[in-house]
Amino acid sequence: ADPVLEALAAELPHVTILKVDIDSSPRPAEQYSVSSIPTLILFKDGKEVERSVGLKDKDSLIKLISKHQ
Structure with a gap:
């Protein structure tokens, strides 16, 4: 689990956050x-x-996502 993504998901519940492991799932990459x-x-x-x-904090x-809401 990624603590930054977990905190982001908690703060922005209206945003869907997906993390893809490209080693085990290379197709999306x-x-x-x-x-x-x-x-x-x-x-x-x-x-x-x-x-x-x-890497971003x-x-x-949040600033990046907020630009597009």
Whole structure:
């Protein structure tokens, strides 16, 4: 479990957060052209609206998500 993602999910219950282990499930990484980890892909209405590569703290992720609400 990722404590940052768990805290984010608790603070933003209206946001669906998924974590994919690309070693055991490589298909999503191929489908979304993920070349570095961690990669955050933010979708709104089924469309990618933001992509961020690298570790982020909870507050940075909240700002990123808030831009698209």
